[in-house]
Amino acid sequence: xxxxxxxxxxxxxxxxxxxxxxVVLVNPQLGENIGTAARAMANFGLTELRLVxxxxxxxxxxxxxxxxxxxPIVHAAQLFDSTREAVADLHYVAAxxxxxRDLVKPVLAxxxxxxxxxxxxxxxxxxxxxxxxxxxxxxxxxxxxADAIVTAPVDPVYPSLNLAQAVLLMGYEWRRQLKPAGLGxxxxxxxxxxxxxxxxxxxxxxxxELVGFFDHLEAELDRSGFLYPPEKxxxxxRNLRSLFLRLGATEQDVRTLRGIVSSLAGDRRGxxxxx
Amino acid sequence: xxxxxxxxxxxxxxxxxxxxxxVVLVNPQLGENIGTAARAMANFGLTELRLVxxxxxxxxxxxxxxxxxxxPIVHAAQLFDSTREAVADLHYVAAxxxxxRDLVKPVLAxxxxxxxxxxxxxxxxxxxxxxxxxxxxxxxxxxxxADAIVTAPVDPVYPSLNLAQAVLLMGYEWRRQLKPAGLGxxxxxxxxxxxxxxxxxxxxxxxxELVGFFDHLEAELDRSGFLYPPEKxxxxxRNLRSLFLRLGATEQDVRTLRGIVSSLAGDRRGxxxxx
Numbered sequence: 001x002x003x004x005x006x007x008x009x010x011x012x013x014x015x016x017x018x019x020x021x022x023v024v025l026v027n028p029q030l031g032e033n034i035g036t037a038a039r040a041m042a043n044f045g046l047t048e049l050r051l052v053x054x055x056x057x058x059x060x061x062x063x064x065x066x067x068x069x070x071x072p073i074v075h076a077a078q079l080f081d082s083t084r085e086a087v088a089d090l091h092y093v094a095a096x097x098x099x100x101r102d103l104v105k106p107v108l109a110x111x112x113x114x115x116x117x118x119x120x121x122x123x124x125x126x127x128x129x130x131x132x133x134x135x136x137x138x139x140x141x142x143x144x145x146a147d148a149i150v151t152a153p154v155d156p157v158y159p160s161l162n163l164a165q166a167v168l169l170m171g172y173e174w175r176r177q178l179k180p181a182g183l184g185x186x187x188x189x190x191x192x193x194x195x196x197x198x199x200x201x202x203x204x205x206x207x208x209e210l211v212g213f214f215d216h217l218e219a220e221l222d223r224s225g226f227l228y229p230p231e232k233x234x235x236x237x238r239n240l241r242s243l244f245l246r247l248g249a250t251e252q253d254v255r256t257l258r259g260i261v262s263s264l265a266g267d268r269r270g271x272x273x274x275x
Numbered sequence: 276x277x278x279x280x281x282x283x284x285x286x287x288x289x290x291x292x293x294x295x296x297x298v299v300l301v302n303p304q305l306g307e308n309i310g311t312a313a314r315a316m317a318n319f320g321l322t323e324l325r326l327v328x329x330x331x332x333x334x335x336x337x338x339x340x341x342x343x344x345x346x347p348i349v350h351a352a353q354l355f356d357s358t359r360e361a362v363a364d365l366h367y368v369a370a371x372x373x374x375x376r377d378l379v380k381p382v383l384a385x386x387x388x389x390x391x392x393x394x395x396x397x398x399x400x401x402x403x404x405x406x407x408x409x410x411x412x413x414x415x416x417x418x419x420x421a422d423a424i425v426t427a428p429v430d431p432v433y434p435s436l437n438l439a440q441a442v443l444l445m446g447y448e449w450r451r452q453l454k455p456a457g458l459g460x461x462x463x464x465x466x467x468x469x470x471x472x473x474x475x476x477x478x479x480x481x482x483x484e485l486v487g488f489f490d491h492l493e494a495e496l497d498r499s500g501f502l503y504p505p506e507k508x509x510x511x512x513r514n515l516r517s518l519f520l521r522l523g524a525t526e527q528d529v530r531t532l533r534g535i536v537s538s539l540a541g542d543r544r545g546x547x548x549x550x
Contacts, residue, residue, distance in 0.1 A: 040440070042433035069433060104525075111451070153450050158317035158344060165315070165443055168436075172444055175428050176386070217535075226538035240535075243528055253518055260492075260515075263501035264539035 020174060021117050021127040022048045023167060024086050024093075026142055029055045029134045035066025035074060036164035037131070042070035044171030045178075049077040050086045055133075083130065083142050088208035091125035092117065095146035096166050097138045098159070102235070104242045106148040113150040114173035125204055129170050134163055144238040145207070147245050202250040209254050214241055216258055220265040295449060296392050296402040297323045298442060299361050299368075301417055304330045304409045310341025310349060311439035312406070317345035319446030324352040325361045330408075358405065358417050366400035367392065370421035371441050372413045373434065381423040388425040389448035404445050409438055480524045488529050488536075489516055495540040 023041055028034050028051060038049060051058060058079050067074045080086035087093050094113045095105075108116070117127040130146055132138030143149065152161065152169050161169070205213075218227065218237055227233045247253060298316055303309050303326065313324060326333060333354050342349045355361035362368050369388045370380075383391070392402040405421055407413030418424065427444050429436065436444070493502065493512055502508045522528060 039433075043429050043436060043440075045430040109451075110447075152447065154318050155320040155450070158314075161318060161443075165318075165440070168440055168443065169447055172385075172427065172447075175430070176384070220539055221535065224538040224541075226535060240531070243522070243531060246522055247518065248521065256515070256518060260496065260501060261539065263499040264495055264536065 018121050019126060020046050020048070020121065021129050021170075022050055022090065024050045024052065024083070024128050024130045025054070025163070026052045026083050026086075026130055026138060027055060027133040028131075028163065031056055031060035031062030032066040033134055033163045034060065034063040034077075035068075035070075036162075037167045038063070038067040038070040038073040038077075040164045040168035041073055041171055043168065044175040046167075046171045046174065047073060047076075049073050050080060050128075051077050052080050052083050052086050054079075083145055084207075084211060087128055087130070087145055088206065088211070089126060090128040090207050091204040092120050092127045093130060093146045093207065094128070094148045094150045095130040095132075095138055095143045096150045096152075096170060097130075097132055097143060098151060103140060103143055103238060104246070105143065105146065106246070108148050108150050110150055110152055110169055110173040111177070113148065114170070114177040116148075117174065118177040120204075129167075131163060131166055140238055141234075144241045144245075145211075147248070202252040205249045205251045205254045209251055210245070210249060213244070213249075213254050213258055213261075217244075217261050220261055224265065293396055294401060295321050295323070295396065296404050296445075297325055297365065299325045299327065299358065299403050299405045300329070300438070301327045301358050301361075301405055301413060302330060302408040303406075303438065306331055306335035306337030307341040308409055308438045309335065309338040309352075310343075310345075311437075312442045313338070313342040313345040313348040313352075315439045315443035316348055316446055318443065319450040321442075321446045321449065322348060322351075324348050325355060325403075326352050327355050327358050327361050329354075358420055362403050362405070362420055364401060365403040367395050367402045368405060368421045369403070369423045369425045370405040370407075370413055370418045371425045371427075371445060372405075372407055372418060373426060380418065380421065383423050383425050385425055385427055385444055385448040386452070388423065389445070389452040391423070392449065393452040404442075406438060406441055480526045480529045484526055484529045485520070485524065488519070488533055491533055492519075492536050495536055499540065 023037070023046055025034060025037060028037075031054075034049075034051065034054065041047065041049065054060065056062075058077075059075075063074050064071050078086075094108065094117070113129075120127055129150070130138065130142065132142065150170065152166070154161065214237075217240070221227045221240075227236055244257070249257070298312070298321055300309060300312060303312075306329075309324075309326065309329065316322065316324065329335065331337075333352075334350075338349050339346050353361075369383065369392070388404075395402055404425070405413065405417065407417065425445065427436065427441070489512075492515070496502045496515075502511055519532070524532070
């Protein structure tokens, strides 16, 4: 549920017809850190902030104070109950976190992630960057909602970046990739998924469409007994979601996949069940 | 005059025979900012800190406290009376500042400056990065000592970076430019699917395994009526195969997908059919 929608921001980029990636802070703890993250966003032209269940409530005076001249970004921030809702309308989501051990996700350097987002934004897609809570980092269920993981090449001896620094690096890379509007970025072949999109002439699935497919698939697999035993279900679900997220699915793909699941499972119910 | 020389630091880089650029803080004001700058250095493997006439004297307990685990960099910092002395032994010096109006200097983006320094360090040259005082910025006499100016591509509407952030961006670019020799550049990314494979520690599916999955899926979809009518079947099959080929599936993925199809469809046959 979107609780607050005081305008989506992005005046500068809107002028250029390009909406920069959304910054999504998942369970941020200190208001000060939300404010300094907003400042880092402003440094590099990121303007749209979304907050998932900030620990100390919202609005937060400390966030406004720490944001200083970037306070308009804080005031316009949108509040969500869950990450899933916060990314529902986005076409491509990258989670900034250390490399997880037990999830299959593409791991991108910040420049690669920024190039990917720049290309997608130019096609009218909406992109988002997820940042986890200050202390605990991002949990695997949140990471599972992302298309890719972004990891800065920090020294392994001293890897900790604070929230504002992580936002700063991504903002820096985003802005560094920006080409002068109008000159037309050189089209590159950058992977089977993106090429697939162009060939098919359809748009990428939005996150809520993908999550709808996941719900559908998982409900059928619960019925058929695939997601058994219960203690293994969470990890199995994460792995399945990661597998299908790697498709870079279009909305047509999602319809096709849902059709497959319905056909295989619905037919089952039709013959052997209630229907 | 060099006042303090408790070892030049740089253990990690020294082991690889490459000494990273020196960070020179010119007239830093708050001890806290010296400490957070040291932390930003540590994040990206910069280890040698020089201070020119810090406002609040030296040593500074607040700098040590703010540095946290990067305190060794602060303890090993060298103190100088003037910028001229602080850069005396360096071969190449870049000043991080906004573009000056009345000085003729090359102006580099952070990545270009990092490449230049990387190349020079490899030739055994010593390089340095100058950062000015927090409030007033760098004066022209200091800038005049530099070979080049480095300017981050900040949004002109909100250009202010704090000292630690400026250090962080330069450290990030330095580390990003590092070539494989010695210091271990982050593994180059070459596409979502392939990177995913590495993480999982499994091998890409062979073509016959993929085709085996296709046969399995299509047989079940024939039974369930999805691939109907017959005249559309060839195009539908091609599209399905394209969709799943875009996964860049591993052999584990193929097993998972076959498990899903078996579970959904096998259950159908078990309940409603011949089993």
